[in-house]
Amino acid sequence: MSYILVTGGAGYIGSHTVIELVNHGYKVVIVDNLCNSSYDAVARIEYIVKQHVPFFNVDLRDSDALDKVFKQYDIQGVIHFAALKAVGESTKIPLQYYDNNIGGTISLLNVMKANSVKTVVFSSSATVYGDATRFENMIPIPEHCPNDPTNPYGKTKYMIEQILKDIHTADNQWRSAILRYFNPIGAHPSGLLGEDPLGIPNNLLPYLAQVAIGRRDKLSIFGNDYDSHDGTPIRDYIHVVDLAKGHISALNYLNKLETGEGLFREWNLGTGKGSTVFDVYHAFCKAVGRELPYEVAGRRGGDVLNLTANATRANTELKWEATLSVEDACKDLWKWTTENPFGFNIDNYKWQVFNDDKSDYSNRLHTVSFANGFKVSLANRGALLQSVVKNGTSVVCGFQDPSRYIEKSNPFFGTTVGRVANRIGGAKFELNGNTYQLAANEGANTLHGGFHGYDKQTFFGPVAKQEKNGDKVVNTFLFKYEDKDGNNGFPGDVECVIKYTVDDESVGIEFIGSHLETSPAEATVINLTNHSYFNISGTDSTDGTVVKAITNTQLEVDDSLLPTGKFVPTHTDITKPTKIGPDCAFDYCFVVNEAGSGIDTRSDELKPVLEATHPNTNIKLVAATTDPAFQLYTGTGIDTPGFKPRSGFCVENSRFVNAINVPEWRKQVIVKRGETYGSKAKYTFVDA
Amino acid sequence: MSYILVTGGAGYIGSHTVIELVNHGYKVVIVDNLCNSSYDAVARIEYIVKQHVPFFNVDLRDSDALDKVFKQYDIQGVIHFAALKAVGESTKIPLQYYDNNIGGTISLLNVMKANSVKTVVFSSSATVYGDATRFENMIPIPEHCPNDPTNPYGKTKYMIEQILKDIHTADNQWRSAILRYFNPIGAHPSGLLGEDPLGIPNNLLPYLAQVAIGRRDKLSIFGNDYDSHDGTPIRDYIHVVDLAKGHISALNYLNKLETGEGLFREWNLGTGKGSTVFDVYHAFCKAVGRELPYEVAGRRGGDVLNLTANATRANTELKWEATLSVEDACKDLWKWTTENPFGFNIDNYKWQVFNDDKSDYSNRLHTVSFANGFKVSLANRGALLQSVVKNGTSVVCGFQDPSRYIEKSNPFFGTTVGRVANRIGGAKFELNGNTYQLAANEGANTLHGGFHGYDKQTFFGPVAKQEKNGDKVVNTFLFKYEDKDGNNGFPGDVECVIKYTVDDESVGIEFIGSHLETSPAEATVINLTNHSYFNISGTDSTDGTVVKAITNTQLEVDDSLLPTGKFVPTHTDITKPTKIGPDCAFDYCFVVNEAGSGIDTRSDELKPVLEATHPNTNIKLVAATTDPAFQLYTGTGIDTPGFKPRSGFCVENSRFVNAINVPEWRKQVIVKRGETYGSKAKYTFVDA
The missing domain is CATH 2.70.98.10 (Beta-galactosidase; Chain A, domain 5)
Known part of the structure; x- marks a missing residue:
């Protein structure tokens, strides 16, 4: 029986992906150092899928410990989520981001190579594009849009893509699927899994959810004078379950290559449909059942009008498409929030x-x-x-x-x-x-x-x-x-x-x-x-x-x-x-x-x-x-x-x-x- | 007494720089894992400078061992050479390049930070520019030329620059001098230090030197139909001793900043004068005293006409200028080659x-x-x-x-x-x-x-x-x-x-x-x-x-x-x-x-x-x-x-x-x- 090793499998997207993997018949081993996630997510995964999912509290940079996992299980491929992921934080502690994200990936790849595992689905981000509006005809953003990440987090994703690309060039048996996420939102429909809202959320919906349950006063909307139907910026919000399923599609795609055939390819995972901040705001208010307080503040430096995915490549090649709406995501998020107002955190x-x-x-x-x-x-x-x-x-x-x-x-x-x-x-x-x-x-x-x-x-x-x-x-x-x-x-x-x-x-x-x-x-x-x-x-x-x-x-x-x-x-x-x-x-x-x-x-x-x-x-x-x-x-x-x-x-x-x-x-x-x-x-x- | 820690100090440029450091009154500690260098270089450094130079056989990725060096010596700043550096090899074993170069740097920076050492002179390369001829008016290449490295070696240099840049942005007390080398040539005039010619040299002069002493048959000149005075491509060759002195100038520059003032700045280290392949060939033949065999082969993929440095920034800001000629370099290289035909390698x-x-x-x-x-x-x-x-x-x-x-x-x-x-x-x-x-x-x-x-x-x-x-x-x-x-x-x-x-x-x-x-x-x-x-x-x-x-x-x-x-x-x-x-x-x-x-x-x-x-x-x-x-x-x-x-x-x-x-x-x-x-x-x- 061969396994898919999921790094960062206790995290937000990782945990949802593990569930989809099991639902699609894959056996999974999770590796996570729990530095920014909770083992409770794994306990809940097992509760949901009703299967034991082997878990190892291992930092990827600990090559010896990681190698033991590869020796203990017959690993067929890796889905690599483990990373620090807060853009703002990354500008404050960049060395930790480079150490954790790039150092961790290099160690992982070394161990994979030593164990002849050459299949990896990598959790990248639309952040690698930077401000795609600088270029003509690059909205919705296609995969060939030039990369120019503007923060350390995005740079780590960009550099890891480069590393995987070069590894494939050197040894064309490597199979790397690069999945560039747009804006993941929502939670598991069971209400058991979602984003663990530690600290002040940086993203729109987690913030809004905390406003809804009274942990924050009001939402700040940064700029309502953009050239959109309601003046707020347009982003591509994708339900985390759709996103998780994209990983299965990518993994299946790699597994269907001819024996000995390798690949390095990037796919956008987005809906291809843009929503404004107000669109999302209204959808969430509807899910909550009441209007939530907000204020319009000035534009935020670095924000641009529209960053929507061109998801055609994933649609056609991976036969994958986002099927859930922003409304679905808001409903699921609200269920998660009300049933777990402090995420996995329980006092005493x-x-x-x-x-x-x-x-x-x-x-x-x-x-x-x-x-x-x-x-x-x-x-x-x-x-x-x-x-x-x-x-x-x-x-x-x-x-x-x-x-x-x-x-x-x-x-x-x-x-x-x-x-x-x-x-x-x-x-x-x-x-x-x-x-x-x-x-x-x-x-x-x-x-x-x-x-x-x-x-x-x-x-x-x-x-x-x-x-x-x-x-x-x-x-x-x-x-x-x-x-x-x-x-x-x-x-x-x-x-x-x-x-x-x-x-x-x-x-x-x-x-x-x-x-x-x-x-x-x-x-x-x-x-x-x-x-x-x-x-x-x-x-x-x-x-x-x-x-x-x-x-x-x-x-x-x-x-x-x-x-x-x-x-x-x-x-x-x-x-x-x-x-x-x-x-x-x-x-x-x-x-x-x-x-x-x-x-x-x-x-x-x-x-x-x-x-x-x-x-x-x-x-x-x-x-x-x-x-x-x-x-x-x-x-x-x-x-x-x-x-x-x-x-x-x-x-x-x-x-x-x-x-x-x-x-x-x-x-x-x-x-x-x-x-x-x-x-x-x-x-x-x-x-x- | 404070020290400058030199990583890769047993290597080609590192060893020459250590000598210049000592000549300029600095105390030096060398860290080198000797994976591509010889301790004999250190022995010869001591012989030349007539001082003991503490040496540690430490891999930068071994943070604990590195930290001990920082604890044992009062380190004031770091000159960071340690890296794998062969472009061709880097395309074959990219993961080792990323691991050694980036992993080593991250570990070094972590240890520096933990020991409150925030001054670093980094050994970068003109390779970060990639093909600068793609752009208008970028020859000679200025520091603001867009970066686009085309091989894993160059990418590691580029990424490390990015890491240092982000660290300075996060903590503006960091002082990073990025030195982008053009083509280092020559050897120490003492005849005691030079490039250790392991394997088949990739670079023009080391190859030519091996032709001269009979280890290779003849030089291949890749293309003589470029738009130069003799049809061969133009590069910026800089004597390794000039290059070494550039590091002292950069270090002095950083040390003269106001207390608490940081910097992130790139400087080209080149002569600003281009030489063709034939120019160099003739200079070396003159040093040897006879014509050396060569053949003209077709152009090599990726080669371009002219990659000469604009060294104005280093000239004016660092008050540094290359003073030695290609002829000087050829003379010194020939002395090194004849006196050490197999480099530091001695049988039995x-x-x-x-x-x-x-x-x-x-x-x-x-x-x-x-x-x-x-x-x-x-x-x-x-x-x-x-x-x-x-x-x-x-x-x-x-x-x-x-x-x-x-x-x-x-x-x-x-x-x-x-x-x-x-x-x-x-x-x-x-x-x-x-x-x-x-x-x-x-x-x-x-x-x-x-x-x-x-x-x-x-x-x-x-x-x-x-x-x-x-x-x-x-x-x-x-x-x-x-x-x-x-x-x-x-x-x-x-x-x-x-x-x-x-x-x-x-x-x-x-x-x-x-x-x-x-x-x-x-x-x-x-x-x-x-x-x-x-x-x-x-x-x-x-x-x-x-x-x-x-x-x-x-x-x-x-x-x-x-x-x-x-x-x-x-x-x-x-x-x-x-x-x-x-x-x-x-x-x-x-x-x-x-x-x-x-x-x-x-x-x-x-x-x-x-x-x-x-x-x-x-x-x-x-x-x-x-x-x-x-x-x-x-x-x-x-x-x-x-x-x-x-x-x-x-x-x-x-x-x-x-x-x-x-x-x-x-x-x-x-x-x-x-x-x-x-x-x-x-x-x-x-x-x-």
């Missing part, structure tokens, strides 16, 4: 790699903290809850060392459990006339989804967001896992999304299992939960914790812990305060709703089903769920270093145990193609 | 650093070997003879470890001895009415020049050359030491040159002490020798060596080993074969010529004065000298680890011991201002 949130190999970002530990000291950490593996700290006390069992999570003795600490939590009797079930034989991983039964359950999977994401309402801060984290038909013997393609909602006293978990429309199976079975072990004692034992539940009814189980189908009272009436400990242990499925439930309970009442306190602390845990049952497990079987029996207890919301094999309960867990399984749980930690 | 010669600090090239060990296995090693410290190997037998005592030479127990192994070898009684002497009191470093006397004699000095050079006459190969090595007035108490400035002449059986040593015309003293005293210990036994003892001398007369000495003035026969008649050993030891000054000698004996007969054999080997040593005496010392006092008493014996040619204090002998050693002391010794190792 940090992450660290949560693998032994610190260069592997796939499993990370995400920690959000609050003014009152409440702190929650989540990891990609199993979309697990690794830690909750309340009043300085750790109230959830978890490992500091990521490798502990893959040990056999790990009792499912904090993890999501699926595709079917708890036991499936005889490791099989029937559905729509088919018998599905599963792996029996606990005696004759299947426990927690089998040998390769969700607890052992690395979830994509998270899509991390933050909302603030006065002092109230709410963080959400979306994790995603693609559970394919046949995994662990289960039928049907299921997309599992775990959404954590964290505020300064609670951790909410939304369990979503979509049985995809494209699934090969008519129906499947889903039962999701989270397997956190709570401990509010402030010690390493929960002994003495006082619990009080909403129900005293449990599912009766046989010797192999499978329900008999009967509801029975438990050994101690836990609707009254009950002190748990060695003499009062539980591992039963308690029934909140004897009638069971439908597939998606998310709009049902989020019912408090159990509360717990401990005399050592003044912390009270309230567990709530929309599910018809919960497993109360007081941790008798914990047997992993650093913890002991009863170091934690679980309150696992779920459907009834083995429901798929009990006729009256089956509807709780059967999810037809196109349907979505859903439930919620919430763990609140309040002062007792 | 290698050197290694001979210091504990391997980055310090000042003291090196130079080894030349011959087809018959004869091998000789010399070091800069003391211009010493470290090793002679004859028939696989080491016949000279020496240390492998350079640090051994600075130990107190080192009995002057192999070294040059001066300013006055042997003893000066009472550590003083009278000369022209002055009494000179020296340091008494052996009892009441001064031995071997005092505490800081020539044996402890690092000699400049060597100027290493090789002559071949059929199978006969002769290597010469010139070392130089500047012994200033007052050193060790001696009067007068003495320039000491030690010239080794090595062939496949002998080591000749020429001792030259020039009492400089500029010396503050009217006269001084000189007596030079070499203190090698020979051992032809093949063991660690010379016992049993049979010596036979030309004379049995020695200087009579008193108890403090000072001559009484009388000649006496020695204890054993060594004009007959005499077996030396514990019972037959010598440490006497034998007299070859009782009448003494004049100051410069070099044209006297090189007389064999002693021969030695040993029954263990069939090696016979013959020691010859032009001097009136020699000290035969059989090594009784050797007391240094690895050696023992009588591990070697010395035959030290010299003037009479303490001659300066014996009226009849004084003339042997008194050297008046402007006079030159000279003598020769030769040690031949033949089959017995």
Whole structure:
């Protein structure tokens, strides 16, 4: 399997291009030094494309590190975005621009050459033309327009073009596609990716977006006395998704050359249609739904009337054309802006790699903290809850060392459990006339989804967001896992999304299992939960914790812990305060709703089903769920270093145990193609 | 003391510029990665300027190593030559050109910036203009001529100019002088430095020089149908020494700017006078003294009629003007070519650093070997003879470890001895009415020049050359030491040159002490020798060596080993074969010529004065000298680890011991201002 290496793949245009590459069947490796971008973009790319995209935090100038990537993956070609790109900044710190952009490119080309990779799509810019209005008949600007960049940024692009040109002249097997961008605008229609607006935006639309959300007062329009229909200058604005697709077209074009045939060719990527500043302003105001404040200021030095692309060459040779409008771009930008007002930036949130190999970002530990000291950490593996700290006390069992999570003795600490939590009797079930034989991983039964359950999977994401309402801060984290038909013997393609909602006293978990429309199976079975072990004692034992539940009814189980189908009272009436400990242990499925439930309970009442306190602390845990049952497990079987029996207890919301094999309960867990399984749980930690 | 850092200072133009810098009072540090140059150039620079010039074998792209140089020396400004520079090669390996030239410059500028060094003279080229004949009125080419380089080499120069320009725009304290060279030709008038003609020369004169010495058949003249007086194209050829001086003018110009004032400015360095190919051809033929073969071939693609500099800006602003003619250049080139037909390249010669600090090239060990296995090693410290190997037998005592030479127990192994070898009684002497009191470093006397004699000095050079006459190969090595007035108490400035002449059986040593015309003293005293210990036994003892001398007369000495003035026969008649050993030891000054000698004996007969054999080997040593005496010392006092008493014996040619204090002998050693002391010794190792 060969890969396309994308440098700067975490950046604005890079991230959109990675998505299009994957959409067009390419495998991608991203290299980015994150000096002006965020790994969150990569996490969101994976979330969107539902594939792992290998990422390396490598500066291109580090040839040795870059060479390792080329040695590790079979790289077929490179799309080279990585560059500093602010025109104004480039005039202030030109040496850094030359170092990063040209130095980085030379290093990249050296490594490519050493690895016999000779295909490159280069992210150039219409900036190389400089003021094309100096020449006769050069608007719209064709590729043969003389180059004369007027700032260090543009010069770096120009020089890199020259380098690629000379390399091709020296070795005509090199294939270089030079893509000269006009004015990229917009964002990904998903609302998950866009330009990360650090600092004061230099470009029209990002600025306008900040005016719209109140981060800037008003737009300044530099000159309204140009010879255009409304007096403002004309530029060629291209939707970033169209631009991204242009890279695929260029790459395909290079890949279709004859074996051994090289190329050096420039293509403008623009719409070929000019828009004035006012055109764009009005389009964006329409997207926002109100007029935005602006003022007309004097002309800006260096600005000219019209810089529109002649995109004919790309249209005809690459069979590529911009199809999205300025209006589309404004709509997508506004969605991105409203849903991510500060881009990828989230206050009081940090992450660290949560693998032994610190260069592997796939499993990370995400920690959000609050003014009152409440702190929650989540990891990609199993979309697990690794830690909750309340009043300085750790109230959830978890490992500091990521490798502990893959040990056999790990009792499912904090993890999501699926595709079917708890036991499936005889490791099989029937559905729509088919018998599905599963792996029996606990005696004759299947426990927690089998040998390769969700607890052992690395979830994509998270899509991390933050909302603030006065002092109230709410963080959400979306994790995603693609559970394919046949995994662990289960039928049907299921997309599992775990959404954590964290505020300064609670951790909410939304369990979503979509049985995809494209699934090969008519129906499947889903039962999701989270397997956190709570401990509010402030010690390493929960002994003495006082619990009080909403129900005293449990599912009766046989010797192999499978329900008999009967509801029975438990050994101690836990609707009254009950002190748990060695003499009062539980591992039963308690029934909140004897009638069971439908597939998606998310709009049902989020019912408090159990509360717990401990005399050592003044912390009270309230567990709530929309599910018809919960497993109360007081941790008798914990047997992993650093913890002991009863170091934690679980309150696992779920459907009834083995429901798929009990006729009256089956509807709780059967999810037809196109349907979505859903439930919620919430763990609140309040002062007792 | 602040320094000018010269990158590429070992190269053609760089080395000439370093010399001019030193001549103009600048202190210089050289950085060069020697990828296309030779350290021999640096050795010769030091030899010419008689100053140590710190050198670092550092690639500019190694920022850390470069930064260390900036930290070690107070760098005031940089003259930046380091670059790959062959136009044709640049079209074949452009990436290496961009990497080396642009990558190196960016790294250099980063390090300069980090060290607050903002003055740079940049080695650019008229190549940046490309074909200036495209434009009206641009011949001779002025600095404002549009740039359009047509090859990667020229583009790197153009891009670096752009980078420097942008850096100055961003921070106007930067001072950049861009020097655009036309066609540098010629060599240093000393014949010691010039263009090292590796490979097939691309330029007219180096090619012609190789035709002249028979390395190439004939010159090809590309086109004789141009519109010039003789039909060949016109270029602006500038003597490399003129060019070098242009850098000093530019540096002085920058240094005279007001404090805090910056500059970015380009200057053409050319003569402003065009010469045709035939003009140059004829001038060189005249220098050589005969017509050289040539043929007229067709025009070469890209060539144009006339590319002459308009040098007015440099003439008026820098007050610089080329003063040397094409004829001067041809004469100097021919001298360089005949005296160094293969440039710095010498067959069967290698050197290694001979210091504990391997980055310090000042003291090196130079080894030349011959087809018959004869091998000789010399070091800069003391211009010493470290090793002679004859028939696989080491016949000279020496240390492998350079640090051994600075130990107190080192009995002057192999070294040059001066300013006055042997003893000066009472550590003083009278000369022209002055009494000179020296340091008494052996009892009441001064031995071997005092505490800081020539044996402890690092000699400049060597100027290493090789002559071949059929199978006969002769290597010469010139070392130089500047012994200033007052050193060790001696009067007068003495320039000491030690010239080794090595062939496949002998080591000749020429001792030259020039009492400089500029010396503050009217006269001084000189007596030079070499203190090698020979051992032809093949063991660690010379016992049993049979010596036979030309004379049995020695200087009579008193108890403090000072001559009484009388000649006496020695204890054993060594004009007959005499077996030396514990019972037959010598440490006497034998007299070859009782009448003494004049100051410069070099044209006297090189007389064999002693021969030695040993029954263990069939090696016979013959020691010859032009001097009136020699000290035969059989090594009784050797007391240094690895050696023992009588591990070697010395035959030290010299003037009479303490001659300066014996009226009849004084003339042997008194050297008046402007006079030159000279003598020769030769040690031949033949089959017995």
